[in-house]
Amino acid sequence: TQLLEQSPQFLSIQEGENLTVYCNSSSVFSSLQWYRQEPGEGPVLLVTVVTGGEVKKLKRLTFQFGDARKDSSLHITAAQTGDTGLYLCAGENNAGNMLTFGGGTRLMVKP
Amino acid sequence: ETGVTQTPRHLVMGMTNKKSLKCEQHLGHNAMYWYKQSAKKPLELMFVYSLEERVENNSVPSRFSPECPNSSHLFLHLHTLQPEDSALYLCASSQDPRATASDTQYFGPGTRLTVL
Numbered sequence: 001t002q003l004l005e006q007s008p009q010f011l012s013i014q015e016g017e018n019l020t021v022y023c024n025s026s027s028v029f030s031s032l033q034w035y036r037q038e039p040g041e042g043p044v045l046l047v048t049v050v051t052g053g054e055v056k057k058l059k060r061l062t063f064q065f066g067d068a069r070k071d072s073s074l075h076i077t078a079a080q081t082g083d084t085g086l087y088l089c090a091g092e093n094n095a096g097n098m099l100t101f102g103g104g105t106r107l108m109v110k111p
Numbered sequence: 112e113t114g115v116t117q118t119p120r121h122l123v124m125g126m127t128n129k130k131s132l133k134c135e136q137h138l139g140h141n142a143m144y145w146y147k148q149s150a151k152k153p154l155e156l157m158f159v160y161s162l163e164e165r166v167e168n169n170s171v172p173s174r175f176s177p178e179c180p181n182s183s184h185l186f187l188h189l190h191t192l193q194p195e196d197s198a199l200y201l202c203a204s205s206q207d208p209r210a211t212a213s214d215t216q217y218f219g220p221g222t223r224l225t226v227l
Contacts, residue, residue: 004153042115042201042218043154088154098167099216101154 003027004091006102013079014110021074021087021105029091032065032072033099037086079109113137115219117202123225124192132187132222134202142205143185144216145177149198160185161207192226199223 005024013019023032031050035043047056049065049072056063060083062075076083086106090099115136124130136143145157159167160179174196176188185202203216 041220042203044218045215048215090154098156098159103153 004089004100004102006087006089006105008105009103010106010108012108012110015081016078017109019076019079019107021076021089021107022071023073023089023102024071025091026070027091027093028069029093029100030069031092032069033090033092034063034072034074035088035090037088037104038084043086043088079107081109081111083107084109115202115204115217117200117219117222119222120220121223121225123227124189125227126192126194128192129188129190131189132200132202132224134185134187134219136183136185136202136204136217136219138204138217140204140217141182141207142214143179143182144203144205145185145187146201146203146218147198148201148221154201158187189224192224194226197224197226 003025007022011019031048033048034046036046037043047058047063049056049063052065052067052069054065060077064073072089074087084107086104088104089102092099118133122130142161144159147155147157156169157171158177163179163182174191178186199221201221202219205214205216207214
């Protein structure tokens with residue numbers, strides 16, 4: 001069974017601070033996806049990383065895929081209240097589009 | 112309507128009730144999925160349908176019964192559920208799960224189910 005561990009589980013910060021969320025596994029994934037989920041809504045895809053060592057930027061968000069394709073990180077610079085939500089990582093295995101989700105990081109950005 | 116829609120958004124049922132959750136996708140996708148999201152566990156894949164054929168069933172109890180009459184509609188029939196089945200049930204769709212490249216899944220807003 002492939003497992004993805006996300007840390008931290010909860011994070012409460014002030015607006016303007018930086019933060020990093022981690023997603024770790026002992027398994028190799030063909031790709032890794034990051035989602036954000038807001039209350040009352042389903043997860044929305046932010047980014048997919050495919051190549052080991054890949055770095056992708058989405059405005060103030062920076063996503064990195066580990067060299068061995070077993071782990072990933074999400075870094076947010078100068079967090080805003082609109083970044084509040086549940087961040088989920090999901091690994092895709094080589095057998096097809098079956099996603100294994102991490103437990104999520106619940107982020108609260110206070111004004 | 113656009114994207115993936117789910118009805119009802121909230122459902123309260125007793126353990127002896129029979130109810131159904133409905134999902135509809137307006138994206139022209141070929142695959143649809145049911146996930147369970149509970150407070151203390153990661154999002155769990157329950158069922159996958161590709162071109163109306165079930166391709167994945169992750170050891171889900173028989174009290175959950177999926178139905179996919181066409182590529183745009185997916186149902187989850189519920190019967191004699193337990194209180195621990197209370198969760199957010201999410202539907203998703205994607206273009207083609209057999210694609211070699213990563214295939215993006217689009218999620219609906221979910222049905223919040225409470226079993227009394």
